[in-house]
Amino acid sequence: MRRAWRLPALFLLTGAFAATGSAFGGDTAMTAVFPVLFVLLAVIHSPLVFPAPVPAAEAARRSAVDGRPVVYWRPGCTYCLRLRLRLGRDASRLHWVNIWRDPAGAAAVRAATGGDETVPTVVVADRPHINPDPAWVRRQLPPRT
Template sequence: MTRARILPILLVVCGSAGATGLLFGGNPGAATVFLLVFALLAGLNSPLVFPRSIGAAEARDRSAVDHRPVVYWRPGCTYCLRLRLRLGRSARRLHWVDIWRDPAGAAEVRAANEGNETVPTVVVAGRPHTNPDPAWVRAQLPPSG
């Protein structure tokens, strides 16, 4: 099991256990709401919310051709989730690298952040930007055509 799936699985297991307790306590409505909240939290903390990740080398190569920013992220990161949600549909136009799946991506993030794996780190035109404003990232996208 990869690190990316541990938190969502724990959220589902805890939500199921809590909902079961509420259900046996005679409160099916609260059990349903409890389970739905935990399922939503699990979904938001899973890699499924993000566009498909690629390797750091492939992202660099693609970015050199199409001039789109590269976003280094990891599942469970609140700031990464904030960036992803605030970018909306524009997020699909960036190149996403999951640093927990790609050691080269993690190394690039550490090199850009004084040895720390601080994400999201967005690389635009070869320059890293740590936890940038989503509106700024959107402005860095080349015009769609």
């Protein structure tokens, strides 16, 4: 749990130090810009941007029932963020597994990628796809009912 918040916390601390340095330097514009910029970076790299993660076993079970893809991701991954943002509201229709919170999910990714933890890894019909195009992922979703 703590590991997922390290990068956002680092962004917040960096923003606070940058704003403090700008304030002491007399640059009021940057003093206002730095906190906003670094809070934004912290939010988009935090677990808050992604739908609630589920354990890998539960995601696989749900996927077998409803046919929706499983996405293995980790906080701080720019490719995961790109996938999440490009999917928009459709992201909530996938099963998201945070590999930093779930060792079984990390093991599944390592098995699919040949030993490394390359994310996002999207599993559709028991076939892994490493860093797929978001438009392709959207086409893999079952029709809304």
